[in-house]
Amino acid sequence: MALPPEAAGQAAESHSLAGGGVEPKRREKVDHVVIRFAGDSGDGMQLAGMQFSTESAMAGNDIATLPDYPAEIRAPAGTLAGVSGFQVNFSSNEIFTAGDEPNVLVAMNPAALKANLDDVQPNGVIIADVAAFSDSNLKRAGFASNPLKDHSLDKYQVFEIDVTKLTTLALRDSGINNRAVMRCRNLFVLGLVSWLYQRPIESTEKWLAGRFRKTPEVLAANVRALRAGYNYGETTEAFASSYVVAPARIPAGFYRNITGNSATALGFVVAACRAKRPLFLGSYPITPASDVLHDLAGFKNFPVYTFQAEDEIAGMASAIGAAFGGAIAITTTSGPGMNLKAEAMGLAVKTELPVVITDVQRAGPSTGMPTKPEQADLLMAMYGRHGESPMPIIAAATPADCFDCAYEAVRLATKYMTPVILLTDGQLANGAEPWLVPDVSKLPEIKVELRTDPNGFLPYLRDPETMSRPWAVPGTPGLEHRLGGLSTEDQTGNVSYSPANNELMVRQRARKIAGIAREIPPIQIFGDANGGELVILGWGSTFGPIRETVNQLRSKGKNVSHIHLRYLNPLPDDLADKLRMFRKVMVAEMNMGQLLKMVRADYLIDAVGCNKIQGRPFKVSELTNRITRALEG
Amino acid sequence: MATALTRKDFISDQEVRWCPGCGDYAILAQVQKVMPELGVARENVVFISGIGCSSRFPYYMNTYGFHTIHGRAPAIATGLKVSRPDLDVWVVTGDGDGLSIGGNHMIHVLRRNVDFNILLFNNRIYGLTKGQYSPTSEVGKVTKSTPAGSVDFPFNPITVALGAQASFVARTIDVEQKHLGEMLKRGHDHRGTSFIEILQNCNIFNDDAFKDVSDKSIKAEHQLVLEHGKPLIFGKNRDRGIRMNGMRPEVVQLGNGVSESDLVVHDEGNLSLAFMLGNFEPPMPTPVGVFYCVARPTYDAAMNQQLEEARAKMGAGDPQKLLRQGDTWTIN
Numbered sequence: 001m002a003l004p005p006e007a008a009g010q011a012a013e014s015h016s017l018a019g020g021g022v023e024p025k026r027r028e029k030v031d032h033v034v035i036r037f038a039g040d041s042g043d044g045m046q047l048a049g050m051q052f053s054t055e056s057a058m059a060g061n062d063i064a065t066l067p068d069y070p071a072e073i074r075a076p077a078g079t080l081a082g083v084s085g086f087q088v089n090f091s092s093n094e095i096f097t098a099g100d101e102p103n104v105l106v107a108m109n110p111a112a113l114k115a116n117l118d119d120v121q122p123n124g125v126i127i128a129d130v131a132a133f134s135d136s137n138l139k140r141a142g143f144a145s146n147p148l149k150d151h152s153l154d155k156y157q158v159f160e161i162d163v164t165k166l167t168t169l170a171l172r173d174s175g176i177n178n179r180a181v182m183r184c185r186n187l188f189v190l191g192l193v194s195w196l197y198q199r200p201i202e203s204t205e206k207w208l209a210g211r212f213r214k215t216p217e218v219l220a221a222n223v224r225a226l227r228a229g230y231n232y233g234e235t236t237e238a239f240a241s242s243y244v245v246a247p248a249r250i251p252a253g254f255y256r257n258i259t260g261n262s263a264t265a266l267g268f269v270v271a272a273c274r275a276k277r278p279l280f281l282g283s284y285p286i287t288p289a290s291d292v293l294h295d296l297a298g299f300k301n302f303p304v305y306t307f308q309a310e311d312e313i314a315g316m317a318s319a320i321g322a323a324f325g326g327a328i329a330i331t332t333t334s335g336p337g338m339n340l341k342a343e344a345m346g347l348a349v350k351t352e353l354p355v356v357i358t359d360v361q362r363a364g365p366s367t368g369m370p371t372k373p374e375q376a377d378l379l380m381a382m383y384g385r386h387g388e389s390p391m392p393i394i395a396a397a398t399p400a401d402c403f404d405c406a407y408e409a410v411r412l413a414t415k416y417m418t419p420v421i422l423l424t425d426g427q428l429a430n431g432a433e434p435w436l437v438p439d440v441s442k443l444p445e446i447k448v449e450l451r452t453d454p455n456g457f458l459p460y461l462r463d464p465e466t467m468s469r470p471w472a473v474p475g476t477p478g479l480e481h482r483l484g485g486l487s488t489e490d491q492t493g494n495v496s497y498s499p500a501n502n503e504l505m506v507r508q509r510a511r512k513i514a515g516i517a518r519e520i521p522p523i524q525i526f527g528d529a530n531g532g533e534l535v536i537l538g539w540g541s542t543f544g545p546i547r548e549t550v551n552q553l554r555s556k557g558k559n560v561s562h563i564h565l566r567y568l569n570p571l572p573d574d575l576a577d578k579l580r581m582f583r584k585v586m587v588a589e590m591n592m593g594q595l596l597k598m599v600r601a602d603y604l605i606d607a608v609g610c611n612k613i614q615g616r617p618f619k620v621s622e623l624t625n626r627i628t629r630a631l632e633g
Numbered sequence: 634m635a636t637a638l639t640r641k642d643f644i645s646d647q648e649v650r651w652c653p654g655c656g657d658y659a660i661l662a663q664v665q666k667v668m669p670e671l672g673v674a675r676e677n678v679v680f681i682s683g684i685g686c687s688s689r690f691p692y693y694m695n696t697y698g699f700h701t702i703h704g705r706a707p708a709i710a711t712g713l714k715v716s717r718p719d720l721d722v723w724v725v726t727g728d729g730d731g732l733s734i735g736g737n738h739m740i741h742v743l744r745r746n747v748d749f750n751i752l753l754f755n756n757r758i759y760g761l762t763k764g765q766y767s768p769t770s771e772v773g774k775v776t777k778s779t780p781a782g783s784v785d786f787p788f789n790p791i792t793v794a795l796g797a798q799a800s801f802v803a804r805t806i807d808v809e810q811k812h813l814g815e816m817l818k819r820g821h822d823h824r825g826t827s828f829i830e831i832l833q834n835c836n837i838f839n840d841d842a843f844k845d846v847s848d849k850s851i852k853a854e855h856q857l858v859l860e861h862g863k864p865l866i867f868g869k870n871r872d873r874g875i876r877m878n879g880m881r882p883e884v885v886q887l888g889n890g891v892s893e894s895d896l897v898v899h900d901e902g903n904l905s906l907a908f909m910l911g912n913f914e915p916p917m918p919t920p921v922g923v924f925y926c927v928a929r930p931t932y933d934a935a936m937n938q939q940l941e942e943a944r945a946k947m948g949a950g951d952p953q954k955l956l957r958q959g960d961t962w963t964i965n
Contacts, residue, residue, distance in 0.1 A: 054960040057960070057962065058960070058962045060962075060964060203960060207960070247964075250964050251964070252964050252965055253963070253964060254957065254961065254962075254963050255961060255962050255963065255964060256956070256957070256958075256959050256960060256961045257959065257960040257961075258959070262959075266955065266956060269950070269952065269955060270952040270955070270956065273950065273952040274952075278716060280712060280715070280716045282708075282712055299950060299955070300939055300940045300943035300944075301940070301943040301944040301946070301947045301948065301949060301950045302949070302950030302952075302955075303940045303943075303944065303950070304940075304950075305715055305716050305936065305940070307711065307712065307715060307936075309708065309711075309741075310708075310737055310738065310741035311737060313705060313708065313738075314705070314708035314711070314737075314738055314741070317701070317702075317705040317708035317709045317712065317738075318708050318709065318711050318712030318715070319712055320701070320709050320712065321681070321699075321708070321709035321710055321711060321712030321713035321714075321716075322712040322713060322715070322716040322717075323712075324699055324709070324712075324713055325712075325713045325716050325717035325720070326716075326717070327716045327717075329712070329716075343702055344702060344705060346702075347701060347702050351699075437956045437957055437961070438956070439953070440952045440953045440956065441953075473717075474676065474677065474678075474679045474697035474713070474717065474720050475676055475677055475717065475719060475720060476676055477674070477675075477676040478676070479676070480675060480676060480695055480696050480697050480698075481697065481698070482645070482647075482691050482692050482694075482697070482698035482699070482700065483698070483699050483700070484691070484692070484698075484699065484700030484701070485684075485700060485701060485702055486700065494647065495647070495692065
């Protein structure tokens with residue numbers, strides 16, 4: 001989302017008013033600010049960004065973040081390939097995206113400047129570590145001359161700060177070696193930016209205390225660098241004033257800053273607790289899904305089993321085994337991994353065992369851009385298995401929504417005895433937002449009743465309402481039975497090659513999944529509840545940019561509405577009717593038009609696509625242009 | 634406890650559909666016979682298989698069973714056993730299922746030492762797909778997919794298992810009912826993954842593949858029965874043995890100055906010896922019995938112990954508390 005011009009204007013004005021360090025500095029109010037921290041992938045920019053986000057959330061702002069880092073762990077220092085960025089938007093109003101254009105760019109070296117400069121809004125602030133602008137670094141980044149000297153940055157407000165020297169001076173007698181001192185530069189910058197926006201740094205100090213509790217000298221150095229940066233802002237003449245972004249009007253309650261992957265992990269744990277069953281995760285590490293495995297590995301006491309399998313297939317297969325044994329079984333992966341799991345997912349469909357498959361989507365095809373988000377796995381989730389093997393699919397819209405969706409996936413899986421696919425993506429996974437922590441007792445019930453009564457037991461005797469089969473786990477006397485991938489007879493589950501029976505079972509499973517639609521809440525239209533000119537249909541992480549765009553356009557009187565789907569299979573029963581209330585339907589998604597195909601195929605609605613396949617979320621400006629053209633056309 | 638169970642209690646109501654004369658019948662019969670002797674309640678027994686002729690096995694056992702997908706049974710069994718350590722889990726697989734498409738799962742489950750039993754039916758051929766060579770078929774094997782003879786060098790299941798750090802490795806033969814029963818019991822008693830290769834005759838596509846060790850008239854000259862602590866002796870008259878000649882094993886005739894004390898004494902805890910015996914090929918005799926058996930912590934027990942320790946240290950998980958951790962603040 002673009003910063004309103006007035007905010008940028010104030011920032012510009014303040015620079016020209018550089019004053020002395022004696023009097024207390026002025027504080028100016030701004031509505032919201034977008035900052036991007038950028039440096040080498042070893043410079044700790046993700047950490048600085050995350051901590052700044054937390055400070056901002058604790059200061060009562062609404063926040064949205066967008067980490068953007070390379071797949072390479074440490075690309076050659078100083079190169080464009082190695083630039084790691086973290087963007088945070090913090091506001092005194094409700095916000096939905098991390099912002100289109102940063103108002104402030106922190107560039108720890110020339111490559112970070114080069115890679116991000118095009119995004120910075122005119123008149124934006126650039127804070128550069130001059131120590132890193134050496135001839136060799138400039139050359140590595142592809143600069144013919146030093147941009148800090150050649151006036152090429154004249155349309156920005158540039159603050160040249162020798163972060164390296166200032167950090168070194170601050171840590172002169174700290175007793176840590178030079179390499180460790182260099183690793184505190186990000187804390188100095190974080191301190192400086194925290195002062196600039198009057199963020200409280202206590203939360204960062206607390207976080208550091210936990211992180212470095214075993215190395216007190218490193219802890220002391222980090223805290224000292226952080227405070228030195230903060231105090232430098234207060235005392236230097238470079239900054240005439242600091243800025244205040246007032247707290248947003250956020251509903252009262254207990255909040256937590258959360259990323260999508262953490263929320264996903266928590267959703268699964270809490271769901272398993274509600275189901276009163278152990279949680280079992282079978283998973284193979286893959287970017288950007290691994291953090292779910294990392295988080296869950298820390299929750300052993302719940303109990304949570306985390307099995308790092310030998311491959312993606314074993315991740316899924318072990319989850320099936322655990323589900324057979326009565327655990328809340330899940331697997332987590334990203335696109336390439338879900339390809340590999342497809343056969344085993346078909347087994348879970350056939351044997352009707354509850355397993356949740358989480359696909360944290362990333363840009364493909366093949367290895368693609370592992371750290372960048374995309375939404376191109378929808379049709380794989382829908383159809384990417386042999387035979388007729390329908391599965392419920394739900395997709396999270398925001399980082400915090402990952403909690404609700406993970407929880408809902410477990411609820412559906414156990415209620416309907418079926419594997420369920422949860423789609424998130426790299427942007428949700430690593431993006432963060434404030435989360436109003438829910439009251440666990442008020443979450444929807446997850447009632448798991450394992451079959452114990454041998455009287456009348458048949459493995460495929462279905463519940464008349466949900467059509468789910470009983471969950472009968474080994475260890476239960478009298479319920480000994482055999483499951484398998486072969487076609488099996490209705491009710492008994494015995495192997496059967498009867499043609500009519502095969503069709504019956506295929507249709508039963510399809511009806512079971514289709515029947516979930518009756519649980520889907522009525523669609524909420526953001527905008528014109530009774531229909532209008534144009535509706536934007538979205539799913540997953542495009543929620544933020546679409547909502548922000550539609551919000552802005554509606555405030556300008558444009559007749560545009562927004563429907564966002566959580567349930568992608570089955571689709572909500574009322575979706576077709578709701579879409580038909582609009583003259584035009586546009587499906588905005590980060591793929592070549594996958595939901596678009598489904599909507600056109602299922603409803604014969606002549607929807608059009610709005611697509612982006614760049615491994616980056618939609619910008620509000622891009623959606624605005626596209627929607628404006630559609631409204632005119 | 635299953636005190637009064639008999640063989641019949643383990644026979645399911647499903648019609649057995651292997652080819653008449655298949656070695657699988659003998660294995661099934663022996664497993665059903667041994668089951669009641671293991672002292673495990675029937676409801677706690679789970680048979681898990683992959684794909685192939687051998688993998689139909691669970692349908693015929695009146696226990697819990699899961700006929701899964703090609704090669705994945707060890708991974709599925711791992712998920713089950715780790716989360717349900719109370720269960721008595723058996724994996725039934727074949728040379729194709731376990732060593733080709735499922736080779737990766739096989740080696741990893743063996744190194745992890747998950748506490749279940751793997752019965753690998755080795756008939757050195759693909760039966761269910763009607764007669765292609767398998768990863769244990771000999772070089773030169775003429776099959777439908779190798780009309781000019783296979784140029785594919787085979788796996789030796791025993792040395793694959795040993796190389797994958799298995800803690801229990803044994804071999805037996807479908808028709809050797811008594812020995813098969815003993816091996817099943819030894820494998821079951823072992824804590825950790827027990828890997829039992831069962832030489833199994835496919836009378837349709839690879840008949841008499843193991844004739845030298847299964848034909849009553851000649852088998853004594855070719856079978857070397859391994860017994861812990863006993864010298865390696867074989868032969869109809871038990872007059873031949875294995876002696877070390879430097880670093881190399883050799884077959885010697887007892888008598889004429891060669892006595893039992895000159896022979897190698899089998900030691901199930903000696904990995905080098907296990908590898909040496911595992912590599913025996915004609916003209917050396919074919920060893921059957923327990924090649925290797927050592928105690929090693931099991932994956933499932935270790936993981937459950939971590940969970941118990943976490944619970945002892947932090948208490949049972951409280952979901953509401955969990956959600957309130959991390960970077961938190963209150964807005965009034």
